[in-house]
Amino acid sequence: MARAMTDAESISIPLEFMAKWMTQYKTWYHFVLESYRSRFEELLTTVDHIAFRNMDERLLFYLKGQKETLRSNKLYLSNTEIASDLNSSREVITRLMKKLADRHLIRLDRNYIEILSLEF
Structure with a gap:
């Protein structure tokens, strides 16, 4: 696909x-x-x-890969799309994305995800 x-x-x-x-x-x-x-x-x-790997590690790897592939810090992906790509549920991805935002690694907006730093 x-x-x-x-x-x-x-x-x-x-x-x-x-x-x-x-x-x-x-x-x-x-x-x-x-x-x-x-x-x-x-x-x-x-x-x-x-x-x-744990799902949080998989999510970080996925976001890094998308950033490199698209050559942009702004990813226009929904949590549902990410969950589908990672074979997970939207709820799990939403919870993990919120944790990343709380740690100031990403910024969540209505229409996109902005990657601030995926190094921790």
Whole structure:
């Protein structure tokens, strides 16, 4: 599943081109392998976090990742969206976000979350 957080364009490459390009172009071959490797590392990190981390640690990691990905301290995400991404309930995320706001790590606004500092 993919969700665009900003305006984006996507392309779809037919499978027959993929096979041909893999043998014909070394750069394409390396790009595809690097993409698979990167996604696999993300999967392993996710499994590690689900199995061995508390939800507050997972939430901090998630917020840091969103900040880096979007290159912005303002995240236009609802607690429901975050809960869905972290396989948790909205109530748990809301409680943890309130704790982060009380510690002045984030500022909660009606339409966005502003990251002040995620280092503690």
